[in-house]
Amino acid sequence: MKALSCIAACAVLLLLVSEPQLAVAVTCNPTQLAPCASAISSNQAPSRLCCVRITQQRPCLCQYLKNPNLxxxxxxxNARKIASTCKVAYPRC
Structure with a gap:
């Protein structure tokens, strides 16, 4: 009985100590990449906000590549250059 309570206590401790891995859902919205517009249309370096947004929208890039307008x-x-500068892997769709 003592061993069982020790195992239960260890299991509870592990649950309290370990960090939960939460999946964050991404809402694919190409307008979120608006801060990158000037860098895409010219040779300007991407802003910090552009890098944040392209990192957030990375899971959506294949979807955008399938859209003829995007x-x-x-x-x-320039978009590939931005991805490289922002250290975001360009997708292989």
Whole structure:
């Protein structure tokens, strides 16, 4: 009985100590990339906000590449440069 209570106490301790892994849902919204517009249309360096947004929207980039209206922007050389500068892996869809 003592061993069982010790195991239960250890299990509770592990649950309290371990950090829960929460999945964060991403809402795909290409307007979230608006802070990157000037960097995409010119050779300007991306802003910090642009890097934050492209990191957040990274899971959506394949979806954007399938959209003919967005593909030309997401697949542009400047967009690839922004991804590289922001240390965001360019998707392989």
């Amino acid at each position: 593909k030309k922007f997401v697949n542009s050389p």
